[in-house]
Amino acid sequence: DTGVSQDPRHKITKRGQNVTFRCDPISEHNRLYWYRQTLGQGPEFLTYFQNEAQLEKSRLLSDRFSAERPKGSFSTLEIQRTEQGDSAMYLCASSSRTDPYEQYFGPGTRLTVT
Amino acid sequence: DQQVKQNSPSLSVQEGRISILNCDYTNSMFDYFLWYKKYPAEGPTFLISISSIKDKNEDGRFTVFLNKSAKHLSLHIVPSQPGDSAVYFCAATTNDYKLSFGAGTTVTVRA
Numbered sequence: 001d002t003g004v005s006q007d008p009r010h011k012i013t014k015r016g017q018n019v020t021f022r023c024d025p026i027s028e029h030n031r032l033y034w035y036r037q038t039l040g041q042g043p044e045f046l047t048y049f050q051n052e053a054q055l056e057k058s059r060l061l062s063d064r065f066s067a068e069r070p071k072g073s074f075s076t077l078e079i080q081r082t083e084q085g086d087s088a089m090y091l092c093a094s095s096s097r098t099d100p101y102e103q104y105f106g107p108g109t110r111l112t113v114t
Numbered sequence: 115d116q117q118v119k120q121n122s123p124s125l126s127v128q129e130g131r132i133s134i135l136n137c138d139y140t141n142s143m144f145d146y147f148l149w150y151k152k153y154p155a156e157g158p159t160f161l162i163s164i165s166s167i168k169d170k171n172e173d174g175r176f177t178v179f180l181n182k183s184a185k186h187l188s189l190h191i192v193p194s195q196p197g198d199s200a201v202y203f204c205a206a207t208t209n210d211y212k213l214s215f216g217a218g219t220t221v222t223v224r225a
Contacts, residue, residue, distance in 0.1 A: 042205070043158070048212065
């Protein structure tokens, strides 16, 4: 088991462009979470999936953000019409049925919007 | 609204001594608490946790204490080692498993 992986690790984009990030959770983990972390702050919850169902979205997640988890495996997070305020580290985490409290994080995708 | 607070942004401790990290929370519905450790350019790594039905949990050099009446928890690291230098995040959750994090405490262990 290789842990949670995220791709790309870094993304630089111009304001107004669309970006998409991918997360591959630990295999057989049924829950998948997206968090966003800005400088000097802890991660903030964005959304989560149980299998393929998106169960909750934070009010931080504007209409420009959309997340999917087809077939309950990998997940994608898309940001449309990026703004400079979207610059942050986007973290993905997953947890299992047997231990749902403990979330295992990926290395994150660092987004810079210029 | 910041429901989990870590009021000390940094902590410097000599190698071999005890590191004590503090965390306060405001949401009385939180029933599970975790500590994560983060190195630069890596994601947070789970360290230790405690359920609200306990007041102490120990794992090797790491001990977490929970004081529910004060809505306060602390992480003790004894003895501190150079590899412990990192950012430590306190997190809390209810039965929906979404984590609420504090802003983190940067620990520096001096040789």
